[in-house]
Amino acid sequence: MPSVSPYSSAKKRARIVETAERLVHERGFGATTLADIAHASGVPLGNLYYYFKTKDAIGDALVDRLGARHEEIRRAWDESLPPVGRVLAFIEASLETRESLARSGCAIGGLCSELHKEPGPLAARAATLFEAFLGWLTTQFKQMGKGAESRELAFHLVSSLQGAALLANTFHDTKQLARECKRLMAWTYSLAAED
Amino acid sequence: MPSVSPYSSAKKRARIVETAERLVHERGFGATTLADIAHASGVPLGNLYYYFKTKDAIGDALVDRLGARHEEIRRAWDESLPPVGRVLAFIEASLETRESLARSGCAIGGLCSELHKEPGPLAARAATLFEAFLGWLTTQFKQMGKGAESRELAFHLVSSLQGAALLANTFHDTKQLARECKRLMAWTYSLAAED
DNA sequence: GTCTATAGGCAGATAGAC
DNA sequence: GTCTATCTGCCTATAGAC
Secondary structure, rough: OOOOOOHHHHHHHHHHHHHHHHHHHHHHHOOOHHHHHHOOOOOOHHHHHHHOOOHHHHHHHHHHHHHHHHHHHHHHHHHHOOHHHHHHHHHHHHHHHHHHHHHOHHHHHHHHHHHHOOOHHHHHHHHHHHHHHHHHHHHHHHOOOOOHHHHHHHHHHHHHHHHHHHHHHHHOOOOOHHHHHHHHHHHHHHHHOOO | OOOOOOOOHHHHHHHHHHHHHHHHHHOOOOOOOHHHHHHOOOHHHHHHHHOOOOHHHHHHHHHHHHHHHHHHHHHHHHHHHOOHHHHHHHHHHHHHHHHHHHHHHHHHHHHHHHHHHOOOHHHHHHHHHHHHHHHHHHHHHOOOHHHHHHHHHHHHHHHHHHHHHHHHHHHHHOOHHHHHHHHHHHHHHHHOOOO
């Protein structure tokens, strides 16, 4: 049973996942070793196996954490903004994190690109992160009165940002990414004005 | 000195690179082992080192091959089509290879996504593959009379196709990719009609 | 629960016979 | 030039002391 101190099992487990998420974002899943994660989170290598049976289990936990954080962000937007504002906030998030995107690419896009080379359980879980955003965006477009084409609009938006993030990372440049974000924001405004 | 038989050094070397290119596209660079390449190209493992000093040298050769093939395709388009037709042919190439894109993603995009996690000489070489397409597309847009914005138009096009390819691979689905290709073809036509 | 030590396996790379 | 055998090192995972 975990203790209740600030350095309890749960906290240590969370720190491991947090570190793993950062390293995997920066280096990729395959290129991140358990020794890297152990060292960066201040835990002895062997001890990782008390918290996670396998490396893939760390991958699962990392995807869960990523999904939960993004879900929380979407809920905050749901509670404070109208549908158009939510879509704009989604685009603006890429604009605001453009330095990180240029340095290490998109965390979700990178995972899907790497893991979907050949299918596996972890790859399928990574895809659900995209699916969550696509579903949420589809809902926003529907609430903007876009009806059946809402899913395609959502796809266009996610797809555009992913491509821009990939090129930003490739050329370590934020300018074209920023331009694409602004184009997509104008596109969102024009969709809203159609009604 | 290489022999001149159909199974000469040069041919064997070419077969190794060809095989490596396919496997790396399907599995990624890090996940492809020299043993995989040796086995799939019918060459004993140790013999790879007669043709290539290191794994990275195979990566270099693979990027060269990819770049040379694409350059040839662009030259063929240059010789047979007007600027608008070249841009349309570029988009149509993604449409035609959509099954492969859904199965393994874009070969160039996958390489850049994987290798640019942290910079290295091979990553820089992979980026030149994108740069070649961006430069060529910029020329086409300029010839279409687009002037200074040509570079941004080229970026938008490559970026859009990369995003669509990533999602096609993630969901193993070609429909939204096809839709995005058609949208980009219509976009190209509308650019051409602006003059 | 925590940590050290190490097993077991596979990767890239090399040596050297033919 | 070609191939077999093998070295070395790192990575995941485990055993077992404390």
